[in-house]
Amino acid sequence: MNASHSPFARKLGAFVALSKKEHLTLDRLHGRRKVFPAGKDMVHQGQTNQAAYILASGWVCSYKILADGTRQIVDFQIPGDFLGLRSVLFRTSDHNIEPVTKVEASEVLVRDLLETFSETPRLATAVLWAASRDEAMVVEHLVSIGRRDAKERTAHFLLELSARLKLVGLGSLSGYDCPLSQYLLADTLGLSAVHVNRVLRELREDGLVTFQHGHVEIHDLDGLVEFAHFDKTYLDHDGPLLR
Amino acid sequence: MNASHSPFARKLGAFVALSKKEHLTLDRLHGRRKVFPAGKDMVHQGQTNQAAYILASGWVCSYKILADGTRQIVDFQIPGDFLGLRSVLFRTSDHNIEPVTKVEASEVLVRDLLETFSETPRLATAVLWAASRDEAMVVEHLVSIGRRDAKERTAHFLLELSARLKLVGLGSLSGYDCPLSQYLLADTLGLSAVHVNRVLRELREDGLVTFQHGHVEIHDLDGLVEFAHFDKTYLDHDGPLLR
DNA sequence: CGCTCGGACTGATCTGCCTCAGCCCGCGTG
DNA sequence: CACGCGGGCTGAGGCAGATCAGTCCGAGCG
Numbered sequence: 040m041n042a043s044h045s046p047f048a049r050k051l052g053a054f055v056a057l058s059k060k061e062h063l064t065l066d067r068l069h070g071r072r073k074v075f076p077a078g079k080d081m082v083h084q085g086q087t088n089q090a091a092y093i094l095a096s097g098w099v100c101s102y103k104i105l106a107d108g109t110r111q112i113v114d115f116q117i118p119g120d121f122l123g124l125r126s127v128l129f130r131t132s133d134h135n136i137e138p139v140t141k142v143e144a145s146e147v148l149v150r151d152l153l154e155t156f157s158e159t160p161r162l163a164t165a166v167l168w169a170a171s172r173d174e175a176m177v178v179e180h181l182v183s184i185g186r187r188d189a190k191e192r193t194a195h196f197l198l199e200l201s202a203r204l205k206l207v208g209l210g211s212l213s214g215y216d217c218p219l220s221q222y223l224l225a226d227t228l229g230l231s232a233v234h235v236n237r238v239l240r241e242l243r244e245d246g247l248v249t250f251q252h253g254h255v256e257i258h259d260l261d262g263l264v265e266f267a268h269f270d271k272t273y274l275d276h277d278g279p280l281l282r
Numbered sequence: 283m284n285a286s287h288s289p290f291a292r293k294l295g296a297f298v299a300l301s302k303k304e305h306l307t308l309d310r311l312h313g314r315r316k317v318f319p320a321g322k323d324m325v326h327q328g329q330t331n332q333a334a335y336i337l338a339s340g341w342v343c344s345y346k347i348l349a350d351g352t353r354q355i356v357d358f359q360i361p362g363d364f365l366g367l368r369s370v371l372f373r374t375s376d377h378n379i380e381p382v383t384k385v386e387a388s389e390v391l392v393r394d395l396l397e398t399f400s401e402t403p404r405l406a407t408a409v410l411w412a413a414s415r416d417e418a419m420v421v422e423h424l425v426s427i428g429r430r431d432a433k434e435r436t437a438h439f440l441l442e443l444s445a446r447l448k449l450v451g452l453g454s455l456s457g458y459d460c461p462l463s464q465y466l467l468a469d470t471l472g473l474s475a476v477h478v479n480r481v482l483r484e485l486r487e488d489g490l491v492t493f494q495h496g497h498v499e500i501h502d503l504d505g506l507v508e509f510a511h512f513d514k515t516y517l518d519h520d521g522p523l524l525r
Numbered sequence: 526c527g528c529t530c531g532g533a534c535t536g537a538t539c540t541g542c543c544t545c546a547g548c549c550c551g552c553g554t555g
Numbered sequence: 556c557a558c559g560c561g562g563g564c565t566g567a568g569g570c571a572g573a574t575c576a577g578t579c580c581g582a583g584c585g
Contacts, residue, residue, distance in 0.1 A: 229428030
């Protein structure tokens with residue numbers, strides 16, 4: 040693997056060994072580079088004919104708004120993640136996408152995507168793999184919200200972020216930068232912001248993790264993994280699908 | 283559409299107009315018919331080289347077990363639904379699959395599936411559509427558990443089942459047969475069985491729905507839809523993807 | 526026939542998390 | 556400079572839903 044590759048290539052490369060030619064094809068896939076300011080929705084529920092994007096830098100979140108005005112964040116996307124595959128497939132988006140920070144993303148034209156898939160099927164497999172991994176994450180969130188208590192749920196989420204960021208080279212086993220506010224965490228974890236605050240304090244007092252000033256510091260990885268019952272197989276499955 | 287087609291063909295046909303030839307191809311896809319008894323897991327977490335199935339009759343549920351022994355049901359599959367697409371893709375299953383009732387299912391060989399896809403791309407689109415719809419349902423469950431209260435959540439779930447069953451001809455606007463126990467409902471909705479019982483009683487006393495003796499009777503569809511804030515667009519999206 | 530067992534159902538009590546209401550700090554801005 | 560505002564943080568009190576501890580009923584079975 041070459042450090043000069045994009046986070047996207049880096050992520051796919053971790054699971055499907057890519058040839059030089061495939062790397063080039065992947066680079067060509069990146070269309071116009073666009074910049075989105077933080078906080079202003081990129082995509083709305085019900086919006087049609089949406090483009091797809093590959094995130095180059097920054098974080099975004101996908102969420103749904105409910106009738107009473109509350110919202111549930113379904114997932115975050117970090118650099119290297121694919122954005123809006125389902126919206127393209129359905130022609131209509133069923134959720135909102137909001138940049139958490141300033142975001143840079145390459146537009147991917149549906150035409151180019153389909154062309155790439157038919158020319159280099161291995162890349163199709165890789166992207167499909169990435170999409171399924173996203174689904175596995177949503178399932179894991181569902182399990183978390185349904186059956187884990189607030190503290191365990193929070194710990195689990197912080198560990199998941201850690202694993203994902205490490206994969207694209209944006210963090211280490213001991214910590215990572217995280218631009219999420221406690222309000223965003225609350226909307227993700229199905230909690231109130233007040234309670235998120237208390238839970239974070241408890242985790243800090245237990246000497247497990249500290250999340251302060253935009254940085255997550257993991258003090259006791261093993262302890263945290265055990266406490267959260269974190270089993271990362273849902274993130275990496277069987278390792279490389281194709282050699 | 284022809285009533286003699288399988289629920290699977292009927293479901294796909296509702297969204298992608300299928301030719302006679304495509305119907306025939308679809309029929310050939312169905313491999314060996316297998317029968318599974320209720321309650322005995324068909325697939326376990328971590329099991330590898332799993333087959334995929336198309337459900338012909340009966341209900342199954344996909345769930346995950348947690349360290350403390352509780353479980354979270356992620357989704358149910360009803361006749362016409364595809365089973366284990368992700369397990370095949372990843373070679374390893376990340377969840378359990380348990381028949382709720384006695385189940386009949388046709389095995390689908392990965393080879394046949396891929397062959398069908400390359401020969402009749404419209405079917406590939408249709409199956410991909412179905413898979414994405416499943417993901418949209420999981421997302422909706424996540425939103426439900428995260429942000430709706432027990433009563434609203436339960437009502438929403440019963441309405442979702444109604445819409446899904448109607449699509450495959452197993453129910454009407456006024457009700458449907460439902461083999462789920464209150465324990466299964468509890469594991470799905472992230473509630474305790476005791477509370478599910480109370481919530482069902484309230485919904486009954488409100489004159490909205492009755493769920494008793496394996497049958498769901500919707501007394502006041504409009505009232506229920508409004509109460510649950512049920513917006514079924516996540517189930518049918520833009521209508522036919524392909525004409 | 527009585528026994529067990531699974532599932533629906535109920536009351537009493539407990540608790541995790543929410544809501545309300547507020548303080549504090551740092552930062553951008555008129 | 557004051558001030559407004561977003562975000563972190565905290566205490567008090569309330570409530571939705573869990574837990575505990577049952578009863579009742581029907582189906583399967585020795």
